[in-house]
Amino acid sequence: MAKFPINARFRGFICTSAHPTGCAQNVQRQIAIAKAAPGKPVGRVLVIGSSAGYGLSSLITAMWSHGASAISVCFERAAKDDRTASAGWYNLAEVHAQAKAAGKSIQTINGDAFSHAIKEQVLAAVKASGPIDLLVYSLASPVRVDPDSATKYASVLKPIGGPYTNKTVNLDSEQIQPITIQPANEADISNTVKVMGGEDWKLWVDALSKAGLLAKGCRTVAYSYIGPQLTYPIYRAGTIGRAKDDLEATAKRMDRELVQSIGGHAWVSVNKALVTQASSAIPVVPLYISLLYKVMKERGTHEGTIEQMVRLFNDQLIGVTPKLDEAGRIRVDDREMAADVQAAVAVLWETVESGNFLALSDYAGFKHEFRGLYGFELPGIDYAAPVEVDLPLV
Ligand code: NAD
Numbered sequence: 238m239a240k241f242p243i244n245a246r247f248r249g250f251i252c253t254s255a256h257p258t259g260c261a262q263n264v265q266r267q268i269a270i271a272k273a274a275p276g277k278p279v280g281r282v283l284v285i286g287s288s289a290g291y292g293l294s295s296l297i298t299a300m301w302s303h304g305a306s307a308i309s310v311c312f313e314r315a316a317k318d319d320r321t322a323s324a325g326w327y328n329l330a331e332v333h334a335q336a337k338a339a340g341k342s343i344q345t346i347n348g349d350a351f352s353h354a355i356k357e358q359v360l361a362a363v364k365a366s367g368p369i370d371l372l373v374y375s376l377a378s379p380v381r382v383d384p385d386s387a388t389k390y391a392s393v394l395k396p397i398g399g400p401y402t403n404k405t406v407n408l409d410s411e412q413i414q415p416i417t418i419q420p421a422n423e424a425d426i427s428n429t430v431k432v433m434g435g436e437d438w439k440l441w442v443d444a445l446s447k448a449g450l451l452a453k454g455c456r457t458v459a460y461s462y463i464g465p466q467l468t469y470p471i472y473r474a475g476t477i478g479r480a481k482d483d484l485e486a487t488a489k490r491m492d493r494e495l496v497q498s499i500g501g502h503a504w505v506s507v508n509k510a511l512v513t514q515a516s517s518a519i520p521v522v523p524l525y526i527s528l529l530y531k532v533m534k535e536r537g538t539h540e541g542t543i544e545q546m547v548r549l550f551n552d553q554l555i556g557v558t559p560k561l562d563e564a565g566r567i568r569v570d571d572r573e574m575a576a577d578v579q580a581a582v583a584v585l586w587e588t589v590e591s592g593n594f595l596a597l598s599d600y601a602g603f604k605h606e607f608r609g610l611y612g613f614e615l616p617g618i619d620y621a622a623p624v625e626v627d628l629p630l631v
Contacts, residue, residue: 240623243321245613249408250517252611254320256620257628259612260327261334267294267543268335271301274547277556279303280370280452283363285310285350285441288325289610290513291460292375294542296332296343298550299371306342308362308369310350312378316626324514324611330628342366345631350376351437353384356444363445368452371555372445374438374459377515381432392432393476394519395421401470404589406524406600408517412591416520421476433480435459435487442491446498455501457491458554459484460508463570464525465579467586471521489565504559506549506567511542512606523603525582528589529573530599532581538572541606545569 246254282299286292287309299305313326322330329345336343344362348355363369381390395418405416421429430436438459445451461481464472472478488505495501510516510526517523533539540548549569553559559567572578589597608614 239316239318239627240625241319242621242623243626245608245611247608250523250607252324252608254611255322255324255327256612256618256624257321257327257330257626258618258624259609259615260324261331261612262615262618263609263612264293264297264328264331264335267297268301270543271298271547274302274551276302276551279305279555281306281308281363281367282371282373283308283310283359283369283445284373284375286375286377287311287345288313288329290375290377290511290515291508291542291546292373293325293328293332294546295373295375295550297543298546299373300332300336300341300343302547302550303555305371306366307344308359308366309343309345310355310359311345311347312349313347313630315630316628321626322628326630327612327628330630333631347630349382351378351381351384356441360444360448360450363450364448368450368455369445370452370455372442372451372455372457374441374457376437377513378432381437383431390428390431392429392480393421393425394471395419395425396470396475397421397426397479401475403467403471403521404524404586405521406527406594408523411594411600413524413589413594418471418520426476426479429476430480430483433477434483435485436483438484439487439491442495442503451495451499451501453499453501455495455499456554457495457501457503458506458567459488461485461505461566462510463507463574464510465574465582467583468521468525471519477519485564485566492565504561504565504567506553507570508545508549509540509570509573511545512603512610513542514610517607524589524598525586527598527600527603528582528585529578530602531585531597532578533572534599534602536578538575538578540572
């Protein structure tokens with residue numbers, strides 16, 4: 238047991254501490270939103286990448302809007318000496334506490350989802366609890382160690398074909414700066430596809446299918462992003478975009494297989510750009526998000542991860558036939574991509590510079606939400622008070 242006041246330790250888009258009470262408050266807020274939007278029931282859900290961002294909100298939505306029992310997989314760090322646990326650790330600790338209080342069933346397996354050992358542990362857990370009805374694949378990882386060859390692949394965020402120059406916000410100095418990112422080589426592209434493409438998702442689905450652990454009609458979903466032309470060179474037309482192309486192609490292949498084998502489905506849902514640990518690390522994107530938040534909040538169309546997942550699960554995923562776009566994808570990025578929203582963001586993008594940045598953008602909202610991901614800057618919490626950091630995950 239270790240109790241001490243926790244300081245926020247931010248450097249750029251990284252925070253090396255997290256506040257358990259703040260993380261718990263985030264989870265409680267999401268649960269309240271999910272509970273207020275009850276949907277059709279779903280039996281058993283497996284969420285891979287369940288401790289933060291879209292995966293955490295998927296888990297909460299499945300359990301509290303749709304009554305699911307859950308198995309969850311994450312890769313999080315426990316507290317040690319004077320270090321707090323990671324935010325995802327505290328998030329899931331609270332999900333478990335709330336589930337217990339509500340009589341809901343959840344089991345979490347913490348470890349590298351790319352490894353054979355974790356896949357085997359999860360398969361054993363599913364075998365014990367029963368076949369799953371919904372598999373959410375929401376990993377966002379910078380690296381993947383291939384369990385067979387032990388080769389380590391690193392995903393990179395680079396343009397393809399030529400350098401990309403644009404504006405970005407320096408999260409330390411809070412100044413708008415020009416940024417030039419050099420193009421990827423072939424190895425960068427294939428490594429990023431290896432980490433963030435569809436291969437591992439398919440390995441999970443195949444392993445569960447082979448073991449007879451996908452229930453009849455089981456659905457599986459993974460998350461993608463498209464975004465505006467201005468981020469295309471670094472996102473959709475860059476290395477990460479190639480990985481998303483691969484993810485989407487994998488969904489189509491798996492969908493054909495699942496329809497045939499169990500009357501199931503595999504889809505990709507294209508989600509909105511939001512502040513998460515993963516998205517904050519992408520150059521240019523935090524500035525785009527700051528402007529997007531300003532425009533969407535003014536129009537009353539802003540959503541966070543939980544609102545996005547409640548809409549996805551209720552309207553498209555659970556007990557309904559989704560409306561797919563021309564490429565076969567579910568779209569919940571419709572409000573972000575609305576023509577008037579994008580036109581307004583494009584105008585702001587042209588004019589934004591260090592002098593007018595704070596007035597033109599919702600950087601305050603971005604920063605507040607970013608700090609909130611780690612449990613900081615939340616209302617009603619005495620951040621000077623000592624707090625127990627050594628919480629059990631489950
Ligand atoms: P996140 O950083 O908030 O969460 C990532 C999750 O993956 C965490 O639960 C983490 O524990 C888990 N994880 C990472 N490596 C792991 C490993 N090796 N084994 C087990 N678990 C591991 O990420 P996010 O932004 O919610 O992204 C999730 C998905 O949503 C990604 O595919 C991302 O591209 C997509 N997406 C994100 C946005 C956005 O704006 N954030 C928009 C659209 C789509």
